[in-house]
Amino acid sequence: MATRNAAPGLRLVKTSLAEQAYEELKRQILEQRLRPGQRLNIDALSRECGISSSPLREALVRLGSEGLVLFEANTGFRVAPVPDEAQMKHLLEYRTVLEAHGARAGAVLANEDTLAAMRKATEGMAAMRAKGVGLRQYRAYFELEQAFHQALVDSAANPVISAAYRELQLVLLVARLSVVPDSNNVGSDVAVAEHRAIIAAFEARDPDAAEAAVRGHIGAARLRMQPAAAPGGRVANEGS
Numbered sequence: 001m002a003t004r005n006a007a008p009g010l011r012l013v014k015t016s017l018a019e020q021a022y023e024e025l026k027r028q029i030l031e032q033r034l035r036p037g038q039r040l041n042i043d044a045l046s047r048e049c050g051i052s053s054s055p056l057r058e059a060l061v062r063l064g065s066e067g068l069v070l071f072e073a074n075t076g077f078r079v080a081p082v083p084d085e086a087q088m089k090h091l092l093e094y095r096t097v098l099e100a101h102g103a104r105a106g107a108v109l110a111n112e113d114t115l116a117a118m119r120k121a122t123e124g125m126a127a128m129r130a131k132g133v134g135l136r137q138y139r140a141y142f143e144l145e146q147a148f149h150q151a152l153v154d155s156a157a158n159p160v161i162s163a164a165y166r167e168l169q170l171v172l173l174v175a176r177l178s179v180v181p182d183s184n185n186v187g188s189d190v191a192v193a194e195h196r197a198i199i200a201a202f203e204a205r206d207p208d209a210a211e212a213a214v215r216g217h218i219g220a221a222r223l224r225m226q227p228a229a230a231p232g233g234r235v236a237n238e239g240s
Helices: 017-030 042-049 053-065 085-109 112-128 135-154 159-177 189-203 207-229
Strands: 069-072 076-079
Touching (some): 017 042, 017 053, 042 053, 053 069, 112 189, 135 189, 189 207
Antiparallel strands (some): 069 076
16 A cells, blocks of 8 residues: 555555455355355465465454354364354344334434435346346345445444444345356346335335335345245345
């Protein structure tokens, strides 16, 4: 990182090797180059990345705190497996708690920036419905969806809840990208309509309607995602 024009006494440092390793490993997990349940060999990763084992371990510990990597005493690190039906149920219950709070608080506080972010993500999802199928398209669709829900939660102006929700989103994204979609398009008109109902409640500054719309949306998403949690199942390619 360049240090020209830095204020006197201000020390700027380059991104650490651990930070770079974290970003690279997270990218490989999200792109399915590192598969759910796959064992992570520190020596092999060190050779592949061209760095020592210490920053790699630091990166893996950080990924572990986000639920993307697991550590077991006898076997070491591995990519977290896809959540089973019970785990998915618990994750969605946790998501409901965070988003219901975000809906109630956010609908009252909602400003134009929040609404603009939610509208942009929703219309982007609608546009993706006409595009082709593939991991890249699905990831792009789900990232738009995540942007919508993160904006919803962020609207409550609670950075602790926002950070917790951001980590939850990563786990859900990996779960949904871990299986092959079954249809020839991306997303769901129903999910887009549910998003628009949430936006309408925010526009009306109606916390009751916002919370009801969010709970209805997540409840419907739970039904759409059930096939993913079943043994040999597939994630429904509809929005959640």
